[in-house]
Amino acid sequence: MMEPVLKKRILTASILIPLALFGLFYPPPWIFFLITTFITFAAAWEWSGLMGLKKTASRWLYLIFFILLCSALMQVSITFILISGFVWWWIALLLIILYPRGSGTWGQSRICRGVMGVLTLVPCWAAMNYIRDQPAGIYALLFLFALIWGADSAAYFVGKKWGKTKLAPQVSPGKSIQGVAGALVMGLLIGFIAIWLTEAPLSIWFWCLFISLMIVVFSIVGDLLESMLKRQAGVKDSGRLLPGHGGLLDRIDSLTAAAPIYAVSMIFQGM
Numbered sequence: 587m588m589e590p591v592l593k594k595r596i597l598t599a600s601i602l603i604p605l606a607l608f609g610l611f612y613p614p615p616w617i618f619f620l621i622t623t624f625i626t627f628a629a630a631w632e633w634s635g636l637m638g639l640k641k642t643a644s645r646w647l648y649l650i651f652f653i654l655l656c657s658a659l660m661q662v663s664i665t666f667i668l669i670s671g672f673v674w675w676w677i678a679l680l681l682i683i684l685y686p687r688g689s690g691t692w693g694q695s696r697i698c699r700g701v702m703g704v705l706t707l708v709p710c711w712a713a714m715n716y717i718r719d720q721p722a723g724i725y726a727l728l729f730l731f732a733l734i735w736g737a738d739s740a741a742y743f744v745g746k747k748w749g750k751t752k753l754a755p756q757v758s759p760g761k762s763i764q765g766v767a768g769a770l771v772m773g774l775l776i777g778f779i780a781i782w783l784t785e786a787p788l789s790i791w792f793w794c795l796f797i798s799l800m801i802v803v804f805s806i807v808g809d810l811l812e813s814m815l816k817r818q819a820g821v822k823d824s825g826r827l828l829p830g831h832g833g834l835l836d837r838i839d840s841l842t843a844a845a846p847i848y849a850v851s852m853i854f855q856g857m
Contacts, residue, residue, distance in 0.1 A: 595742065602837060603735070610727055618718050625834065626711040627653060632825040632835045633703035636815040637696045648700060656708060664712050665853060671709020671846035675804055678706075678843070682810045685756055693818045706811065710842040713849035720852065729780050730801065730848050734840045736776050737769035737802040744768025758813040766806060773802035797851045801844045808843030812836070 609621050630652040634645040659667060681688060692698040717726050745765025753761040777798030781791055812835055816824065825833020 598837070599735075606731060607728075610724055610731070615715075615719060619715055622711055622714045623656075625838070626656070626707050629707050629834050629838065630703060632833045633707065634700075635821065636812075636819045636824060636835075637699040637703070638819055639696065648703075651700075652704065652707075655704060656711070659708060659712075664716055667709055667712045668716065668846055668849050668853065671705065671713065672850045674705040674709065675807060675843050675847065678702075678811050679807050682754060682757055682807065682814055685754075685814055689814075689818060699815065699818075702815070706808075706842050709846040710838075713845035714841075716849050717845070717852065726848075726852070729776075730841075730844060732780075733773055733776050733798060733801050734805045734844055736772045737805055738840060740772035741765035741769040741806070754810055757810050757817065761806075761810070769802050769806065770799060773798045793855070797848070800851070801848050804843040804847045805840035808840045811843070812839035 609618065613621065627649065631645065631649050634648040637648065639645045639648060681692070686693075692702070714727070717723050717730070720726060741761070742765065745760075745762045745768065749762030749764045751763040752759060753763050753766055774795060777795045780786075780798075781794055786794060812824065816822065823832035824835035
């Protein structure tokens, strides 16, 4: 008999993957921008709960602040936003490694956690639209989604079968080093498939595979950051997007880190 957790994962995938593919291939760029904007604002609402804001009025104030900030950032260089996100995710990795050390400072400050929300969500929003606007951007995003979905599935099944050594027990007790190894192997496999399908020249093979691994690594960092914030806030799920399946942030946590890393790699590559 199929386990309840696996049933939830399959049900969630059967709903969200077709929606994601439809949103990727069908809408023109301006509709894609509106969709990602709505998702970002909805995620900011959920993030307000991770800040420890209980009153609806306080959560609305954070969302309004977030929207106004995003409007102002429309005038800022997207490269600056993406580089800021790139730097932030290395800082986030350090916070995860140190946790719970240091959480007495940022964990008790709603302002700090609010800033963390901006640094997590805004670069992802910018990255998604930056990548979409590049030549073959749709297929670049498809590659990103394939890496995240494939790595997540591999980590789950490998961790379930062979996971013994905890990756970050203070942050997310369910994740194992063996699961991470499975995710990295899957990332390399998907990278090889992408190289084969695109007939990429041999000179960029190493770069493509390196970026594939980096995306997988930071997709895990994105997942761990949200787990850390939920643990700090004392909540199991970020919201109630899908009954029994958590909130929107629970669905896009890997993407929040992977997308800016991917976008910055495209900038470095001169795309």
